[in-house]
Amino acid sequence: MPMPFGPIQVNSNLFQRVFFDAQRCRCGGRLRDREEHVVRRREATIRQVYATCRKCRRPVLFEFDVSLLARRGDDARRFLGTVTRYLDGLSAFKRSDFDTAEARLLAALDPRTGEPNLSAAHYYLGRVAASTGRPEEAVQRFRRAALLQPMELAYHEALLAAYRAAGQLDAALAELAELEDVRLRLGG
Ligand SMILES: [Zn+2]
Incomplete structure (x- = not known):
C-alpha cells in the first residue's frame, strides 16, 4: 500500500494508535504493527511503523511526522x-x-x-x-x-x-x- 501523501502528522501517541487501528490492507485485512523506528529527516522527526497484514501477510509501511510531539512531549x-x-x-x-x-x-x-x-x-x-x-x-x-x-x-x-x-x-x-x-x- 503506497503512502497516501508524505508522512502523516500526529501530535499524540493516542492519535497514532487510533489512526493505525483504523487502517486496512488493500485486501481488506487488519494490520499488525511489527516494528517502529525513529529517524530524523531535515528538521522533522519521523516515526516509521512496519506492519503486516493479518490476512495476506503483505508488508505495509507508515510514516508519521511526530516533530511536534517530540518537541513538547506526549500528552x-x-x-x-x-x-x-x-x-x-x-x-x-x-x-x-x-x-x-x-x-x-x-x-x-x-x-x-x-x-x-x-x-x-x-x-x-x-x-x-x-x-x-x-x-x-x-x-x-x-x-x-x-x-x-x-x-x-x-x-x-x-x-x-x-x-x-x-x-x-x-x-x-x-x-x-x-x-x-x-x-x-x-x-x-
Ligand atoms: Zn492484506
Missing part, C-alpha cells in the same frame, strides 16, 4: 481535547447547527493544538459543506478523508455524491469504480 489530555471538539462538532452537525459544527471540527483539526489528520473530522466538514451548498469544498474534504483512510466505504460514498453534486462527472465515474473496488475487497 493524552491534548488528544482527549481534540476528541471533545470533534464530538461537539458532530452533535452540532446532527442538530443542523452548521456554523458551530464547522468551528468545532476545524478546531479539532488545528495543526498545533489538534490532529490535522483526523479523517472523521474532514468527513463531517465535508458533510457540513455539502449541506450548505458548497459541493467543491465537500469534494476536497471527502478526498482528504478517503486519502487518510482509503478502505472506509462511507468516505468513498460521500465523495461520489459530492463529485456528482459538483458536476465533476469524470471524477464521479472514476470514484464509482474505486468505490466498487473497495466494496469488493471488504467482501461486501
Whole structure:
C-alpha cells in the first residue's frame, strides 16, 4: 500500500494508535504493527511503523511526522481535547447547527493544538459543506478523508455524491469504480 501523501502528522501517541487501528490492507485485512523506528529527516522527526497484514501477510509501511510531539512531549489530555471538539462538532452537525459544527471540527483539526489528520473530522466538514451548498469544498474534504483512510466505504460514498453534486462527472465515474473496488475487497 503506497503512502497516501508524505508522512502523516500526529501530535499524540493516542492519535497514532487510533489512526493505525483504523487502517486496512488493500485486501481488506487488519494490520499488525511489527516494528517502529525513529529517524530524523531535515528538521522533522519521523516515526516509521512496519506492519503486516493479518490476512495476506503483505508488508505495509507508515510514516508519521511526530516533530511536534517530540518537541513538547506526549500528552493524552491534548488528544482527549481534540476528541471533545470533534464530538461537539458532530452533535452540532446532527442538530443542523452548521456554523458551530464547522468551528468545532476545524478546531479539532488545528495543526498545533489538534490532529490535522483526523479523517472523521474532514468527513463531517465535508458533510457540513455539502449541506450548505458548497459541493467543491465537500469534494476536497471527502478526498482528504478517503486519502487518510482509503478502505472506509462511507468516505468513498460521500465523495461520489459530492463529485456528482459538483458536476465533476469524470471524477464521479472514476470514484464509482474505486468505490466498487473497495466494496469488493471488504467482501461486501
Ligand atoms: Zn492484506
